[in-house]
Amino acid sequence: MSARKYSEILTLGLVMVVVALLLTLFIGPQFLGVGNLQSMAFQLPELGILSLAMMITMLTGGINLSIIASANLTGIVTAMILIRYADPAGTGPGLWVIILLAMLAGLAISTAIGLLNGGLIAWAGVSPILATLGTMILLKGLAIVLTKGYVLSGLPAPVLFLGNGVIAGIPVPMILFALCALVMGVILNRTPMGVRIYMIGSNITACYFSGVNNAAVLLKTYLISGLYSGIAALIMIARFNSAKADYGESYLLLTVLASVLGGTSAAGGFGRVSGLVIALIILQLVASGLNLLRVSAFLTIAMWGAILILVMVANTLVTRYRERRALAY
Amino acid sequence: MKRWLSYHETYVFIVIVLFSAVIAAVNPSFLTLENLFDLLKSYAFLGILSVGVLFVLISGGIDISFTAVATVAMYVMAVLIIHYGGNIAIAFLIAATIGIALELINALIIYYFNIPAIITTIATLNIYYGLLTVFSGGKWIYGLPPWFREFADIRVLTLTNEAGVSYGISIVTVIWFVIMLAAWGVLRYTVLGRSIYAFGGNPGSAERIGINILRLQLFVYGVMGLMAGIAGVVQVLLVQTVAPNSIVGKELDVIAAVVLGGASLFGGTGSLLGTLLGVALIAVMSNGLTLMRVPSYWYDVFIGLIILFSVTISALRRRQRIGRMIIVEGEA
Numbered sequence: 001m002s003a004r005k006y007s008e009i010l011t012l013g014l015v016m017v018v019v020a021l022l023l024t025l026f027i028g029p030q031f032l033g034v035g036n037l038q039s040m041a042f043q044l045p046e047l048g049i050l051s052l053a054m055m056i057t058m059l060t061g062g063i064n065l066s067i068i069a070s071a072n073l074t075g076i077v078t079a080m081i082l083i084r085y086a087d088p089a090g091t092g093p094g095l096w097v098i099i100l101l102a103m104l105a106g107l108a109i110s111t112a113i114g115l116l117n118g119g120l121i122a123w124a125g126v127s128p129i130l131a132t133l134g135t136m137i138l139l140k141g142l143a144i145v146l147t148k149g150y151v152l153s154g155l156p157a158p159v160l161f162l163g164n165g166v167i168a169g170i171p172v173p174m175i176l177f178a179l180c181a182l183v184m185g186v187i188l189n190r191t192p193m194g195v196r197i198y199m200i201g202s203n204i205t206a207c208y209f210s211g212v213n214n215a216a217v218l219l220k221t222y223l224i225s226g227l228y229s230g231i232a233a234l235i236m237i238a239r240f241n242s243a244k245a246d247y248g249e250s251y252l253l254l255t256v257l258a259s260v261l262g263g264t265s266a267a268g269g270f271g272r273v274s275g276l277v278i279a280l281i282i283l284q285l286v287a288s289g290l291n292l293l294r295v296s297a298f299l300t301i302a303m304w305g306a307i308l309i310l311v312m313v314a315n316t317l318v319t320r321y322r323e324r325r326a327l328a329y
Numbered sequence: 330m331k332r333w334l335s336y337h338e339t340y341v342f343i344v345i346v347l348f349s350a351v352i353a354a355v356n357p358s359f360l361t362l363e364n365l366f367d368l369l370k371s372y373a374f375l376g377i378l379s380v381g382v383l384f385v386l387i388s389g390g391i392d393i394s395f396t397a398v399a400t401v402a403m404y405v406m407a408v409l410i411i412h413y414g415g416n417i418a419i420a421f422l423i424a425a426t427i428g429i430a431l432e433l434i435n436a437l438i439i440y441y442f443n444i445p446a447i448i449t450t451i452a453t454l455n456i457y458y459g460l461l462t463v464f465s466g467g468k469w470i471y472g473l474p475p476w477f478r479e480f481a482d483i484r485v486l487t488l489t490n491e492a493g494v495s496y497g498i499s500i501v502t503v504i505w506f507v508i509m510l511a512a513w514g515v516l517r518y519t520v521l522g523r524s525i526y527a528f529g530g531n532p533g534s535a536e537r538i539g540i541n542i543l544r545l546q547l548f549v550y551g552v553m554g555l556m557a558g559i560a561g562v563v564q565v566l567l568v569q570t571v572a573p574n575s576i577v578g579k580e581l582d583v584i585a586a587v588v589l590g591g592a593s594l595f596g597g598t599g600s601l602l603g604t605l606l607g608v609a610l611i612a613v614m615s616n617g618l619t620l621m622r623v624p625s626y627w628y629d630v631f632i633g634l635i636i637l638f639s640v641t642i643s644a645l646r647r648r649q650r651i652g653r654m655i656i657v658e659g660e661a
Binding site: 063120124125126127129130131133134135136137138139140141142144145148149252253256257260266267296298299300301302303304305306308309312313316317 | 391438442443444445447448449451452453454455456457458459460462463467581582584585588593594595626627628629630631632633634636637640641644645647648
């Protein structure tokens with residue numbers, strides 16, 4: 001088992017190196033230059049944190065279609081509070097208190113959304129697809145009602161640091177992403193809650209009869225998912241210096257793709273944060289490379305779809321091959 | 330009476346009647362034949378797609394890609410009839426063929442590689458839509474042939490209002506209702522139709538009683554493709570232009586309508602009457618919001634609330650039923 005995990009991470013790492021080499025060959029050495037590496041490090045974290053939010057629900061065999069809508073609503077509420085109460089040119093402790101409160105309000109909303117999803121799924125027994133589909137439409141509606149479709153912009157300068165700042169050469173969003181990934185890794189691998197999440201994904205009935213409170217675990221899972229989408233939202237508004245009802249809609253496919261590419265099983269039960277991180281790096285390399293090669297954004301989208309299917313097909317074939325070999329011995 | 334109360338459809342119907350009463354009280358023009366015929370025309374697109382989605386949901390699957398399929402079908406159809414000419418039957422034939430072909434690809438991937446339907450179709454949605462936008466350059470198509478425009482204006486019943494403007498039942502409405510009737514017949518009276526329910530209700534048992542699953546999956550997604558193709562043509566008939574980005578993103582609205590009508594994502598349940606009522610509920614609500622002068626951006630909030638309310642109720646009822654089943658088994 002541990003040999004298998006090891007080989008999957010190794011394969012992914014190998015793919016990453018090959019992709020990086022191939023793209024450098026096509027584009028030239030500037031692909032791996034400091035400038036491009038740093039711009040990639042600014043782009044990856046939003047998608048990364050959203051993918052973590054998607055991955056934890058997929059581990060239980062569910063899915064969270066509402067992460068993007070949840071992130072946008074969180075961003076809009078935070079931005080509205082900031083624009084209304086914070087003086088853009090202001091300084092001093094008053095401004096910091098307002099910023100802190102605005103962010104807490106945003107995170108409270110995203111957590112409440114997680115609670116709503118979790119409650120519907122865990123207590124009422126609604127299927128995750130339907131529950132999160134419903135909340136997605138509702139949240140998007142609320143976002144449009146709040147903004148009337150306009151862009152909210154002009155956030156106070158200290159907030160922008162969260163999305164654009166650099167500490168010791170490392171972009172701040174990257175540091176936040178690393179923290180989020182670390183916390184997720186600890187939750188999944190070092191706590192009883194993490195073990196239960198994997199167990200629910202593998203066999204929810206067996207999990208129930210081994211004395212686990214399935215409803216409580218599912219509730220916490222969607223709560224964490226909601227909270228992570230909120231953190232992604234804060235980075236997103238800080239980076240764009242604005243909030244809007246329909247930012248990042250193409251991210252939904254990419255979060256599923258990153259999770260699946262990183263070894264998360266769509267049926268639940270398997271998947272590791274380390275795999276997801278390498279998958280995200282691969283996706284970011286390819287995205288930047290295609291961008292530098294001036295490939296149309298829509299062709300890129302089509303390609304992501306094709307890659308998602310190919311990865312799933314490969315996973316199925318490998319599993320079948322393993323099962324057959326296991327039977328032969 | 331008690332039997333009626335056990336149907337999901339009864340509740341949807343009651344909600345529609347209540348909504349209609351409120352809307353009519355605020356704005357009496359809601360209850361005119363003109364408004365009704367207009368709704369029956371403009372919701373034909375959603376209605377036809379919902380028939381396809383119903384088939385997929387009954388079989389226990391899900392499809393997200395059908396809006397992209399419909400877009401590809403209508404775009405290629407429009408390009409071909411403008412370039413080579415033809416007639417309305419050929420237009421439908423082209424779109425239906427493309428729709429079926431693209432959905433069969435979904436079915437084959439889902440069947441042979443055992444990939445969850447939601448992931449497969451999220452992927453193919455992006456492939457179909459991405460490639461179409463690349464090849465078409467995102468350009469809109471205008472200037473459809475005159476015979477195509479004339480077909481859209483055909484009415485089977487024409488009335489005139491006080492202002493002297495004529496209105497009536499559009500040919501598009503007739504197409505929608507013929508499709509629903511045919512689908513009802515297939516689901517209720519054919520072996521294939523019954524086996525879709527059997528498969529959706531319990532795939533393992535269905536396989537053991539000898540249902541050919543590959544054939545069933547191909548049929549279900551084939552129907553979805555056929556509906557996507559026809560709906561694509563209907564959409565072009567309604568708006569007389571083809572925009573590559575006009576319907577992608579609406580897939581969840583259609584699924585919502587079908588789910589409101591009582592179909593479950595667990596498969597095995599759902600009816601055409603329910604689906605029609607689901608579409609009617611969405612149509613009445615959005616029309617009502619307009620007639621009551623509620624700003625249109627509230628629309629999604631209402632839809633979202635209604636969906637969450639409806640799925641929660643049906644999940645709780647399902648849970649209650651399963652609980653009762655366990656008690657019955659225990660007693661036996």
